[in-house]
Amino acid sequence: MQKRFIQTQAEFTALCESLSAAKLLTVDTEFVRTRTLVPKLGLLQVCDGEQVALIDPLALDDLSPFWQLLENPAITKVLHACSEDLEVFLTAGAKPPQNLIDSQVMMTFLGHGLSLGYAAMVKHYLDIELDKSESRTDWTKRPLTDNQLKYAAADVEHLYTLFPKLLADIEAKGWLAASQQESANMIAKKYQAIDPDTLYQNVKLAWKLSPKQLNNLKFLASWRYQKAVTKDQPLSFIAKDHTLQLVAQRSPMSVRAMANIEGVEALDVRYQGKAMINVLKQAAQTPEDAYPAKLRRLDEYPGYKQTFKQVKHFLQQVADKHELAIECLASKKQINQFLSFYFKLNGADQSPAAVDLINSWRKPIAGEALIEFADGGFK
Secondary structure, three states: OOOEEOOHHHHHHHHHHHHOOOOOOEEEEEEEEOOOOOOOOEEEEEEEEOEEEEEEEHHOOHHHHHHHHHHHOOOOOOOOOOHHHHHHHHHHHOOOOOOEEEHHHHHHHHHOOOOOHHHHHHHHHHOOOOOOOOOOOOOOOOOHHHHHHHHHHHHHHHHHHHHHHHHHHHHHHOHHHHHHHHHHHHHHHHHOOOOOOHHHHHHHOHOOOOHHOOOOOOHHHHHHHHHHHHHHHHHHHHHHHHHHHHHHHHHHHHHHHHHHHOOOHHHHHHHHHHHHHHHHHHOOOOHHOOOOOOOOOOOHHHHHHHHHHHHHHHHHHHHOOOOOOOHHOOOOOHHHHHHHHOOOOOOOHHOOOHOOOOOOOOOOOOOOOHHHHHOOOOO
């Protein structure tokens, strides 16, 4: 198969024009994400069965022709374990991809576990051992080595070769539509806008705080996220979770008082102490009736452990009936998501469309029966 390394805008535009006639494309990205909030794209790989194109995004001014391929519903795009690739697309300004399917999701429906690696899938279908020695390399450093380019090409070339076999297997099992829906669900979640005012709910030990303290945390978490976006740094580089939680709880009036709080990260205070004091002053202007409600822990809900076991047993029976692995149908996180919704904890009942077990492909298989099971006292 022809291999091409695309480094000029003219070559890239011509390539995308030729790929627009394809029915199937396998796609991958290489990126670096060590000290940044968002991944930094280092290489784009695509295969149409006739050629493997390795695209150097650092040499190009405009990647929009490729994003148009992702958005074209007439072209099936196949990626493996695409969650971080989707972040790359989102960060680069691409709209949500259309007609994209994740081969790792397909393998899950075929009973290979939740997170089968690409090399294991290639070994399973093609009996080829892949060299993964370049997986931790710096893809933004130039020039790229021959080994890097060979490694990158294999990620889409073998995927194109094995996909017909994978597709035949998933169609034989009757799970193609569900795989497509699950992949679409991943895209929708990844492209959902982040609301900075809800991020406090994700901070560890936030459930310990009173409504007034939660209001402090709400302001602090929003400030941290916005600063991380501005500086393109991981959230923990701005301030650690435990720092925000303790500062919100104790509400110090000065940087010195903040530094004396046991457990607060000294570097957080040194570099962000003044900013956090100012954020607390803003939070203090919030009227009491606008404070967030105290968070309730699901595992402290009466009878939670027994209820969880009953729901899992019920879903195991459903999974067995449909010859699905239980982790494909319902993870622990998804069961807890449903219970939080059903028990109306922390406003979860206000977003039924976000509850995986009662939506999409799971709804007719398990969701409707699960609601009846819950309404019957989980019996």
